[in-house]
Amino acid sequence: MAKFINKRSEDDADDTSDGRVIYFSKTPGQPSKKAERQAESQSNKTEFAKLIKGQEGDIFSSPDTQNKTTTITRLFEDEKKELNNIQKLITKQSQSLDKAKRIFKEKQLLIEKELNKKSSMFSGDKFTIVGQLSSKMAHDIRNPLNVIKVQVDLLKLRYSKQEDTIMLDSLERMEKAVHGITNQLNDVLNFLKDSPVQLEKTSLRTLVTESILYVQVPDNISFDLPQNDATVMCDKNKIERVIVNMIQNSIQAMEQAGKITFVVSEDEHKTNLQIQDTGSGIPDDVMQKIFEPLFTTKHNGTGLGLPICKKIVEDHGGKISVTNNPTTFTITLPK
Secondary structure, three states, X not given: OOEEEEOOOHHHOOOOOOOOOEEEEOOOOOOOHHHHHHHHHHHHHHHHHHHOOOOXXXXXXXXXXXXXXXXXXXXXHHHHHHHHHHHHHHHHHHHHHHHHHHHHHHHHHHHHHHHHHHHHHHHHHHHHHHHHHHHHHHHHHHHHHHHHHHHHHHHHHHHHHHOOHHHHHHHHHHHHHHHHHHHHHHHHHHHHOOOOOOOEEEEHHHHHHHHHOOXXXXXXXEEEOOOOOOEEEEOHHHHHHHHXXXXXXXXXXXXXXXXXXXXXXXXXXXXXXXXXXXXXXXXXXXXXOOOOOOOOOOOOOOOOXXXXXXXXXXXXXXXXXXXXXXXXXEEEEEO
């Protein structure tokens, strides 16, 4: 707070006025504006000194470096140059890395191409050889099987008159064994055989009724034939083979009395044939694999029946699928 001083100077001694002269002075604790400016300048010098710490010499000692703006600009330019150099180095390294990645991908593609080439040569040649060998063995085995079957039939005819039940039972088991081996050989031959599809107009209802005639149907199995019919362009013998396989699978799935139902439906693009049975259904883990070659849950199965059916249907440009509850195989053929 300002102090008030009452003082009369010597020059005012003769002054007849009775007035007073009052002087104001600041308190010791309040700095003047000049002192504030000096303190601020000193603070700026200190901060500036921190900024240029590490520079050679004292920039304030030379008349040419007194301008702080010029010095800061120079420092910024130096830093900018360093940053540019770093960016150029990063860009160069990035380009080198991209080039290395491109070369790596090219080498990888070449290796994959070579491996695929070797693999295709191996799998193609080996598969052809195995297929030819299997086909030859199947034909060679079928010939003696036919001889055995003929002899079994003759023996059954002879001992049926003598009513020798023991011999007849033995001959019946032999006949079933021959029949089982023959079916397995037929599956192998049908899987390996790649014959062209011979298309002709065919009635689906007729295909179903004729296919049933090729199957040994137990007395406890009944059929519901399609209520309607549809004409399709297909290879009659091949689609018949598919339907026969479906019927045999359904019969094997129904241990007790059951029924197989056929449903025909169509639209302007496709024709569907559904084959349903009253069996116990297909387990979920098995359903994902039933169309895979060599997969089977049957003791004497080859695992080729359903893959053959799938291949035949796909050769016709169609597809085959299966669902549960009830077990339903759906064969879809294009118009």
